[in-house]
Amino acid sequence: MKSEPAAFSFEDLWRARRRTTFWDGVRNYQARNLMRGGMRVGDGVLFYHSNAAPPGVAGLAEVASAARPDPTQFDPEDPHYDPRSRREEPRWWGVDVRAVARLPRLLPLEELKGDARLAGMAVVQRGSRLSVQPVTPAEWKRVRQLAGL
DNA sequence: GCCAACGTTGGC
DNA sequence: GCCAACGTTGGC
Numbered sequence: 001m002k003s004e005p006a007a008f009s010f011e012d013l014w015r016a017r018r019r020t021t022f023w024d025g026v027r028n029y030q031a032r033n034l035m036r037g038g039m040r041v042g043d044g045v046l047f048y049h050s051n052a053a054p055p056g057v058a059g060l061a062e063v064a065s066a067a068r069p070d071p072t073q074f075d076p077e078d079p080h081y082d083p084r085s086r087r088e089e090p091r092w093w094g095v096d097v098r099a100v101a102r103l104p105r106l107l108p109l110e111e112l113k114g115d116a117r118l119a120g121m122a123v124v125q126r127g128s129r130l131s132v133q134p135v136t137p138a139e140w141k142r143v144r145q146l147a148g149l
Numbered sequence: 150g151c152c153a154a155c156g157t158t159g160g161c
Numbered sequence: 162g163c164c165a166a167c168g169t170t171g172g173c
Contacts (some may be wrong), residue, residue, distance in 0.1 A: 004171090028156075051171055109172080127154040129170050 001061070001097065002050040002131045004092055010047045010059035010099065013149040024070045025080045026094060031132035035091045036067040044140055045097055048123065049106070050131075056108040065096035104148040117142050 001023065003009065013021055015057035026032055045061040072078040085091040113124045122133040135143075 002171090030156095055171095056173070127171095129155060131170085 001045050002048045002133075004051045005049045005058070006051070009049065010061075010102075012101040013047065013061065013097065014102065016099070020096050022070075023094040023097050023133050026070070026131060027069050027080060027082070028091060028131060030096065030109060031130055033090075034038060034132045034134060035095050039063045039095055041047065041065060044135070045101075046140070047097075047099070048136055054106070054110065056106045056110075056112070057103065057147065059099060059103055060099050060101040060144070060149075062098050063095050064098040067116040070094045075131075087129050101149065102144065107143065107147045109126055111146060114122045114141070115146060130142040 008021075013019060023035070026035065039084075041063055044062040045063060046057045047059045047061045049055055049058045069087075069100065070080070070092040072080040073082040073085040073090065074090045075081055080092075083092060107130060112121060114116050118124060118139055121135070121139050122128055122130065
């Protein structure tokens with residue numbers, strides 16, 4: 001799951017109450033579908049810093065709730081307000097995410113790209129903009145290994 | 150700041 | 162349903 005650290009970093013999550021936050025603001029159907037249908041409580045999450053110097057995996061987290069409607073879609077004052085959303089049929093969903101482990105070091109995208117075993121990983125593909133991406137068990141293990149865990 | 154890649158919108 | 166225009170993402 002990607003976040004711009006200037007907006008919300010892994011350290012922000014680590015310091016949050018119960019190290020948990022609701023992952024709101026996702027406005028992409030593919031990413032929504034992954035959160036709503038592709039996640040189970042307890043699933044591992046790679047917390048990725050995008051638009052950062054350097055970009056990369058900043059920490060480990062986990063899915064901490066089932067998906068539920070994102071309240072920001074109904075709030076006209078919120079930048080993620082979506083006037084097309086109706087409460088009877090919410091368009092945008094999110095999950096709770098809980099920080100689980102800091103990494104000994106940030107694992108830069110450049111290293112992910114340089115690792116043959118991660119060649120298929122979504123985040124290393126050219127033009128990969130999706131903010132929520134699936135990670136295979138093998139990729140998960142390899143990332144942990146590279147990060148020094 | 151640049152710009153390629155991508156998703157969405159809306160005219161037709 | 163097509164596709165050009167547009168806005169956004171995100172690496173560099």
